[in-house]
Amino acid sequence: MEANTSTPPPSNVKTTNETSLKKRKRRYSSTGEYTNVDDEECLIPAEKVLVEEPPFSLLELCDEILIEILSNLEIKSLLAVGQTCNRLQLLIRDSRLWRNVDLTGEQLHLKDIKKYLLRVNDQTNCIKIRGMVEQYPSESWKNVSLSESLLQHITETCENLQILELHHCFINTETIDITHFPQKLKRLVFNDCYVRWPNTPAILFSRIDTHLKDLEDLRIEFCNWFSTHDLVAFSKVVNLKSLSIRGCSELKEFVPYGSIAARFGFKKLETLDLRETPIMDSDFQCFNILKNLREVLVECPVELRNNRARSNIRTSCGNVTLPETRVRERSRPQRPGPQPGRFFIVNVVYNRQNQNPAQNNQNNQAENNENQDEGNVRNAPAPIPQFHELEPGREQEQLENALRIFLPQHINENGNGNENHGPTHAASIYFAPTKITDRGVCSYGIARVPVQNNIVVIRAEPRPQDTTLEKLTIRHYRNVSDVSLRHLVQCAPKLRYLDVTGCGVTLEGINAFKEVKPECKVISDFTSS
Structure with a gap:
């Protein structure tokens, strides 16, 4: 029996095959053998072999990782994944996946909205809904997006809901009003919604101050049905800090309601968005008395700029x-x-025109006949x-x-x-x-050195000499000029951001403003910083 003369590999040296398998499971790996060449140990590479790894399954991951992956899916996709197996069906019920429910990815009928909101729970913090109003003029736009039963389900199930956004929704006020909404809301949005009013007069927001006491942010944007008398109701919401009525084009009798609301309410209001609304100087001036106002945004509607x-x-x-x-x-x-x-x-x-009296007498009979036959415009009603x-x-x-x-x-x-x-x-x-001029801007604060001529300030209660504004956006009003800049230099000590894009200001006026207030960022047609 011959003795084995081959030299075994050193104990501290691992074969290439073993090393490659540990580093990567799927790769081409070389096999080799040790031999003596000139009395030295060498590794002679041999044929490459493909190492196959077993197929990977998503279900091999732990629940925490799966939940993290599922949290990136839309609600529709999340429900579809839950139909694949029992384990995923149980995982999609995790309350963490339903904290923020965003249904704005597609236009939805009421039945679909109800289906997608079945899984909401007491951990749900935000719900966003998109209705069918964008289908106008197709008849499908009239599909009601909210119902009393749906709001009741949200109210009872989502005890901690703080954000509710309604986009392009159709709302029937014959069956619902603001008292049907969850009471703990801090942010409520109506964006491009349509409202069907009942035959009897009704006000959608009539009890908003007593029902939504925690409301801080209210946005009613691009809603033609919005009425300015609702400003009085909004002003009574004690915690309201931000109000937007952007794009509400049917504002009427703004001054009486706006002035009353600003004088007796809006005690904590900090942000006011009036962009793309047909307001004038008198409307804009209503809010200059607010002591906590930090940001105001006004912008001329696109259709009116040229x-x-x-x-x-x-x-x-x-x-x-x-x-x-x-x-x-x-x-x-x-x-x-x-x-x-x-x-x-x-x-x-x-x-x-003055005519000859004699000629008038001669023509009276003829004119009377003409009045009867053809109708003389002079005697006709206006x-x-x-x-x-x-x-x-x-x-x-x-x-x-x-x-x-x-x-x-x-x-x-x-x-x-x-x-x-x-x-x-x-x-x-x-x-x-529909215009704002220097007069409207100069109503915020009282300049020490007057910048406007022939202006007399008469108020039962004098407004503050300095405005509290920190951000002011006033865009595309050609009658806002350097006069407004000179006024803001004196009356806006806290101003840190000013946007006058499309206004009648000049480069010289901008430069003079920056010299006095270098800390204020100015956006205009001439400069962006």
Whole structure:
């Protein structure tokens, strides 16, 4: 029996095969053997072998890692994963996966919303819902997004719910009002929602101050149904710190309600967002008395930014005189209702020229006959102002057609006044006011050195000399000029951010402002810092 003459490998040396298997489970690994070459031990590489690892399964992970992975899924995908096996079905019920329920990824019917909210629990902190209003004008947009039973389920199940956001939702106030919402809400959002009002008068927010006592952030944005009288109810919410009515284009009688709300309420209000609303200086001034106001945002609606005042328009009816051109446009369409456009109120004024009394006596009988047959405009009742939707680029043509409706008796083939009737005619077009000027900005605080001429401050209760504003955004108002900058230098000692993009300020005014307040970041058409 021959003795084994091969030299065994040293005890402290591991083969390449063993080393590679420990480092990586799936790789090409070399096998080798030790031999004597010139009395030295050498490793001669041999053929490469593919080492296969067993297939990996997601279920091999522990529950904590799986929950961390599932937390990145949308609710719809999360429910779909739960249908694959019993273990995942149990895992998706974990309360940590339902703390923030975001359903804004797609438009949902009420039945789908109810299905997705079945798993909410007492750990749920935030719910975001997206309805079908974006389907307008399709009939499906009328699908109600909230019901009394759904709100009751949320209220009873989500005891600690603090955030509720409703996007593009259809709300029927015949069945629900603010008292159906969870009471512990701190943030409530209505974004581009539509409300169906009952036959009897009802106010959606009438008891918001007693029901939502913890509310701190309220946003009603791009909702044409919002009424300014609700400001009085909002002002009574004791903990309200942020209010946004951005894009609410149907603001009417703002001054009486806004001034009362600011004078007697909004004690803790810090942020006010009035962007893309048709407000004027008088509306903007309502809030200058608030002592805790830190940030104000105002921005001219997109549809109004390029409108220029035109003092006179030549039409076939003669010269149409436009006094101060003030335009009101809808930033969002009402549902149901007309599509977005410009709405002008056309008011025609008639002036009778002085005529010879004898000629008048001679023509009385003839004129009376004409009144009976054709209707003389001088004796006819004053025309009722009407709304006309004008399209960009066709204003002159449409103005002529509008005037012909009111003045059929005075237009002849040449487009001049009818000599048989003799009266002159003029048409004035009045537009709803939508502008903010230096006067509105300068109402926040009282300048030590006056920057405006012929301005007298009269108030039953004097406003603070210095405003508490720290951030001010006022965009695309051409009548806001360097005067406002000079005022803010004196009256806004805490101002740290100012955005005057699209306003009538100059580079010289910006530079002068920065010299006095270098700590304030200024955003404008000239500079971004």
